[in-house]
Amino acid sequence: MKYNPVTYSFRWFIGMLAIGLFGGLIANIDSSAGEQKLFTYFAYSIVAALVGVALINVGAIIYLQRKGVKSSLASWGILIASLFLLFPLFTGMLFHRGYDEVVENMIEGGDTLRIRLEYYSRSDTALLLRSRSFWKNGKKDSIWITYEKDGSILKRQHFKNGEPVIP
Secondary structure, eight states: OOOOHHHHHHHHHHHHHHHHHHHHHHHHTTOOTTOOHHHHHHHHHHHHHHHHHHHHHHHHHHHHHHTTOOOOHHHHHHHHHHHHHHHHHHHTOTTOOSEEEEEEEEEETTEEEEEEEEEEOOSSSOOOEEEEEEEETTEEOEEEEEEOTTSOEEEEEEEETTEEOOO
16 A cells, blocks of 8 residues: 555544534533634644644655655645644744733622633733623623723623623
8 A cells, every 4th residue: 555645634634623623512512602612622623633734744755755755745745835834823823812811710699700801912011901701600691891992892792691682
């Protein structure tokens, strides 16, 4: 059987995407509103797939050169493409959000409360509030507010038991 790195790379990539999608769907079943577990699992499966493809093709280049095969152009192309797509991850740009996050969990009267405050990135020492959101027992609750950098309200949403309330 002939070793074909393109076939192995394709199978690995599709397999990892399927695992990420399946795992994300399972994790998303009991997640609270506003969480994006499906997207997170799928994004990490893409990263794992690209790293695996790069490693498969590094191995293929070494293997094919030891076997005396001069042309491993497909493996070089796939390796360069996967490293190019992974470059933002290595430099920290891929998952960089323009804000920081503080999450506080507390139990009050038998209810589990989760408060999330997001701040615009800290270019100076001042913390500029980006948004304030609340969960009660895993569901959106209270008023969610998103602010502009100047402090004005960009968006205001009211939720009760995970459902939007129209004022």
